[in-house]
Amino acid sequence: MDGRILVINGPNLNLLGMREKDIYGEKSLEDINRELRVMAMEKQVEMNFFQSNHEGEIIDRIQDARGQADCIIINAGAFTHYSIAIHDALKAVDIPVIEVHLSNIFKREAFRQQSLISPIAVGGIFGFGALSYKMAFLAACEIIRDQTD
Amino acid sequence: MDGRILVINGPNLNLLGMREKDIYGEKSLEDINRELRVMAMEKQVEMNFFQSNHEGEIIDRIQDARGQADCIIINAGAFTHYSIAIHDALKAVDIPVIEVHLSNIFKREAFRQQSLISPIAVGGIFGFGALSYKMAFLAACEIIRDQTD
């Protein structure tokens, strides 16, 4: 299979495995990415990773993805809940989006229970820790396969 | 692997493939279940299916699952948004719960954007159509494996 998937991680996700392990689990972001790379190799999908604590850099990266990615997997972290600018960028580039959360955001603070990513996403996965990303990867493959059919 | 998964579908999901196909897709519930059965056989997991338009029957079924299932995958349909009784039943039986939605409920009416299942679920998947169930199945297997470790 042919296809390019861009995985974007938002603020503080670079600390995965180092902070609040009871919520976010033991694995580092690099651990998760490594596992995804293995899966990607098997499926022969090209895979790119990006993490930033800067909203503007995430917007730039999304814009650059136009014509360069067939699917975006995004865990926008805290930006999920207030960045209309990332919402707009994702809408503007017109690439299928899959929303991912490590934790079950609906068990947490009220301000984490609204997502500005959901309304422009194909769908989403929350609460399964690192597994959430793998599930997103499978969904991304399926979406790409549908596109190329 | 050993394990028993119960898949519960709520009201109107028996009409899948027959109604509003632009929202819910072409596949019937039976189609989806058949695919899940195939996956279950491969993984050697026992799988049970239940669909009802009656809130009370769903509660009964959840209660009966105590000691009979290791994971519940539930698409409570419209009950997702107002059945505190199903919420209570799921909480009472103390079996890991995975929430599933075919459509992206966050793109729809305001009254569909609150879920009473999420706060008692491990995690959830929404918006990937029939694929949502398969992803839930994989997550269920992972959860069961973790339990039996």
Added chain:
Amino acid sequence: MDGRILVINGPNLNLLGMREKDIYGEKSLEDINRELRVMAMEKQVEMNFFQSNHEGEIIDRIQDARGQADCIIINAGAFTHYSIAIHDALKAVDIPVIEVHLSNIFKREAFRQQSLISPIAVGGIFGFGALSYKMAFLAACEIIRDQTD
């Protein structure tokens, strides 16, 4: 004229004429149905009646109406205000719906002033007691005539 009308009455409407007569009037549900049957005979319309206190049974009955009814007249009683599942069922079967209320729900408790039936109905009638049903019957005939034109 040809046509099949299904009249659905929700919870507690079986007590009509027996309870709170100052709000709901003296006539029993059977009285109302008898009058509708007479009107139906004159217009040569087939008419079916269903009452239940069980949300699930009402959903089942609505689903069974697919291809069996040309118009649904529904007084969902208390379910009007919270049953998203009945809302979904009516939307799924894609039959014209007419909403009926005996009392003027806008003179009553705040929780009775939101209807989940209205957004999927062609139109509605409230406040005219038993007459509300007759008016709904006339509207149903008109709708059926328009369909068959």
Added chain:
Amino acid sequence: MDGRILVINGPNLNLLGMREKDIYGEKSLEDINRELRVMAMEKQVEMNFFQSNHEGEIIDRIQDARGQADCIIINAGAFTHYSIAIHDALKAVDIPVIEVHLSNIFKREAFRQQSLISPIAVGGIFGFGALSYKMAFLAACEIIRDQTD
């Protein structure tokens, strides 16, 4: 039968049949009134019609109806949603009121979903286009018959 019905139409209803036909239908207000006049003649009911874009004129007309009308059928148009003054006038003259709407206001903008007429009306009809008025006429006749009994 004896009786006098006053039909009041509020702002912009004089444009019926000329504007937004997908919402309000093809018939002009004059068409509707003509049909009502025919029905009135059959029933030997006196019928008066009034339309205005001016809130004050509608209030004046309602006040003049004291002792001159046995029932008021009113489609207050946009005034339905904010004119407490028309609400007060209708309440003051103490004549039975029937509320009418051509469109299903519950499918439209949020600001159209509150009615200040409903709380002082006997009942109401919405969503059946021109037929709404005919149904209101029938209800008015019934109300007048009950009064004169």
Added chain:
Amino acid sequence: MDGRILVINGPNLNLLGMREKDIYGEKSLEDINRELRVMAMEKQVEMNFFQSNHEGEIIDRIQDARGQADCIIINAGAFTHYSIAIHDALKAVDIPVIEVHLSNIFKREAFRQQSLISPIAVGGIFGFGALSYKMAFLAACEIIRDQTD
């Protein structure tokens, strides 16, 4: 004492003494005005009266009062609660305003408990029936006396 007082009454107040006497009392608006005229003669104050059911006419009358009145006593009736335009007119002409209500609006419907007149009035009186106007008259005299000091 020298001074000119303008008394403005809003919609449906022309029906005083004829409608809902338990709320508004037995006296007609003419009765009230006659009593005020007597008081005015004693105090040698010029007094003008205006009533209208038309928001626009009330605004015109307020505008005409510039330079012609030293104090406005206003019972804006239902307009009290939604007419920003009357609020603006009163603010624009810059004449002291006294708000009057026959009934205790704080015992009535929720929509009657917000006043757009209060924020631009010197003060107000509510709930004393016809006496409310006399009290307002006394306050108006005091205000005029203060101005002319």
Added chain:
Amino acid sequence: MDGRILVINGPNLNLLGMREKDIYGEKSLEDINRELRVMAMEKQVEMNFFQSNHEGEIIDRIQDARGQADCIIINAGAFTHYSIAIHDALKAVDIPVIEVHLSNIFKREAFRQQSLISPIAVGGIFGFGALSYKMAFLAACEIIRDQTD
């Protein structure tokens, strides 16, 4: 003393003593009922018990109580918070109602802090575990004594 008391328990209360014991206590529903039966025998009151996870069955049971019970003790469980239909049924049958809760619902989730039973109940008891039912029984006896005086 003469009198018939109907005790109704709603969804998931059949699991009492088996689930979330820190909230609901150690006793099973059968334990509680047995204790009530003993008390009833002493007071020579007839006592009937009903539990269901089905809203419709509870409504049916309430309707059947007309003329068959002098007082209803109800713990509607989760239905307390959203079943307008049970509210309506209790209101329709016109039998004194006593509301019971095992736990202190005001210490729990926001959605559990509104009761649709309270407005139609004589009174209520919450938070005393199994004792709540005994207290309700005493109140029921008092109410029946007052009726028969």
Added chain:
Amino acid sequence: MDGRILVINGPNLNLLGMREKDIYGEKSLEDINRELRVMAMEKQVEMNFFQSNHEGEIIDRIQDARGQADCIIINAGAFTHYSIAIHDALKAVDIPVIEVHLSNIFKREAFRQQSLISPIAVGGIFGFGALSYKMAFLAACEIIRDQTD
């Protein structure tokens, strides 16, 4: 004329004439009371005055007024906005109540725009400074005269 009027002033009103004179005016509470005493002597009405910064003392004083006063004039100061206990006391003693405010509370902070006194008062006066009390005195006389007629 015969009659006993009790004037109650709430917290911080003992500072009148000493604080925020732009809002509350130059007169001290004693100045106001002296003027009222003069008016009372002319009308031959007995008059009692009470001021306290203590909610409990105000409640005690209201309770003591049973059978001892024919009318209560109250400026509850800040307690106006949150003391349900004073609301209850006034309701319990069943003496006509007149609400007074020196300033126009509707021009001030949001938390000053709800009154718990209004719903149990005959009527009220706000915004006329010391004059507000005199107007209240006149209204009180009128109310007493009506009672004794």
Added chain:
Amino acid sequence: MDGRILVINGPNLNLLGMREKDIYGEKSLEDINRELRVMAMEKQVEMNFFQSNHEGEIIDRIQDARGQADCIIINAGAFTHYSIAIHDALKAVDIPVIEVHLSNIFKREAFRQQSLISPIAVGGIFGFGALSYKMAFLAACEIIRDQTD
């Protein structure tokens, strides 16, 4: 049995039997206390009574109860709904609290439907008039028995 119960009654409850008898019943507070004293004597429980219209005195009394009472029965009257200070005092002394209301507060004004006592109470009883206190007494005995076990 050994144990000390403190019964606290809030503002205006000293008027019981004298005011609004349709809501609060015929019995005076002294009548109720006398009945409780009889019950206490039978159970050999020490019982103390306190009533005040002063929030501060109630707080002082609660603080004094530390080490002097095993259970507090409180009807805080109007303070129930806004006294965070009483809430804090009850929480600080760490004695089991039982909340009592004579009337069914859920049938009354909106501002009476929130209780600041409930969240720190073991449980509560509302709506049974004087009987509410007796029920609370029984619950208190049970709580003390559990403590001393």
Added chain:
Amino acid sequence: MDGRILVINGPNLNLLGMREKDIYGEKSLEDINRELRVMAMEKQVEMNFFQSNHEGEIIDRIQDARGQADCIIINAGAFTHYSIAIHDALKAVDIPVIEVHLSNIFKREAFRQQSLISPIAVGGIFGFGALSYKMAFLAACEIIRDQTD
């Protein structure tokens, strides 16, 4: 260029230059219109002006504009915030609408921050005083040019 522009001004705008000059500026409405007429002459556009304090007259004028105007520039004044009837009239006539405000309504009272004109306008200009109208004129010309292209 060919084209007909209708400029509508709502209530109290006839007082421009005479009231609250710090908010609305020194120019009278006639001054503004004169300047617009000059601009119109240059561009050879026909221009009509209408001002009224009467909501009904504004609605009438808008209706008359059908087929007589190619663009409407409207400053509905206070009606902006509550006249659903003007909203409906503008929508009904289907002529491009430009919304104008002299002041920056977003710096003013909360009730001025919602506009019922905006949702049916092409666009709007606020805060530039008399210049707002000139800018609207330029936009109107552009819109007309686009239409005639």
Added chain:
Amino acid sequence: MDGRILVINGPNLNLLGMREKDIYGEKSLEDINRELRVMAMEKQVEMNFFQSNHEGEIIDRIQDARGQADCIIINAGAFTHYSIAIHDALKAVDIPVIEVHLSNIFKREAFRQQSLISPIAVGGIFGFGALSYKMAFLAACEIIRDQTD
């Protein structure tokens, strides 16, 4: 340095060191005051302390401070959140106010997150336990120094 500081503590703060030590710390109010006295002596500032559970006494004390204190440090305890009367008293005496809280009120119940003291305070300190008072003392000294400059 010259200056007089008044320290006011509200309800239940007399229990400091005796209740909920995890929230409020181990020190008694007397401990805190002793430490402040030492600091005051060093800075040669006069210091007065007042604690009460009675809102009225706190108001009286604040009023007495006029001309007797150069700065008020207040921890109004629960009154912080609802006593408009204390807010008014502080505003009336026109002495600089410093707000203090032992705990971080923003981590606690929703009803503790609004302060009526903040809007009339110079500034505030929360969350540092007994240290909060010392910090307030330093700020008070600074404020007094600025005044006397």
Added chain:
Amino acid sequence: MDGRILVINGPNLNLLGMREKDIYGEKSLEDINRELRVMAMEKQVEMNFFQSNHEGEIIDRIQDARGQADCIIINAGAFTHYSIAIHDALKAVDIPVIEVHLSNIFKREAFRQQSLISPIAVGGIFGFGALSYKMAFLAACEIIRDQTD
């Protein structure tokens, strides 16, 4: 004329002409800027342009404008709705601000209908596409002329 105008465009506006053309039009940001440069040259105004997807860079740019620009034209894009930091920067530099939007934000999602720029702007223009900028330019010239008068 002399004067320096700074034009700031926020996130995703660099994609103009490339994305969602039905909402934002065909022109690129460079096209718009070119047209503005031509206008500026005619008016002999200095003009600077800045676009960034980074909130921080926009703040830096605004701060740098102090003393370097006489007017800021800003289309803050998505930041309009949540960046209090940009609001603060614009307020801090004290340069006249003109708000611009290509689309009519009042026809779009709820979260786009609040602007944090409006309260600190002189005025604004929305809905006229590229023309909005030109209108803003004219307003800017007028503002600069007024300053230099």
Added chain:
Amino acid sequence: MDGRILVINGPNLNLLGMREKDIYGEKSLEDINRELRVMAMEKQVEMNFFQSNHEGEIIDRIQDARGQADCIIINAGAFTHYSIAIHDALKAVDIPVIEVHLSNIFKREAFRQQSLISPIAVGGIFGFGALSYKMAFLAACEIIRDQTD
């Protein structure tokens, strides 16, 4: 004493002493930092300062502080009110946080009255201008001393 304190200042605080001096005072950020450095030297505490207008840079800086700082003093400026990402970063690094504000944010716009920093801070200080930082410094020292005990 040993210890490392990191002082973080958010957007626009680099303009201190240059903008809105009536709100923020005359001192520049450098002035404040200099004073803090002096205090730090006395206490022999290591002190680092960071200011940025970029949310992302602040997050990066907070993350870098892990293991490098014993206490963070933060004035997040406008980010206080909406940056969930900074909230998350502070929570992730698990270093004690002290919140500082120069102005009394509770006297300002509604959108400035919610802090996302408070819920994760030890405590906070607001309203004392530059002094706020010094007080925070003292609190920080106390916190560090407690840690090292």
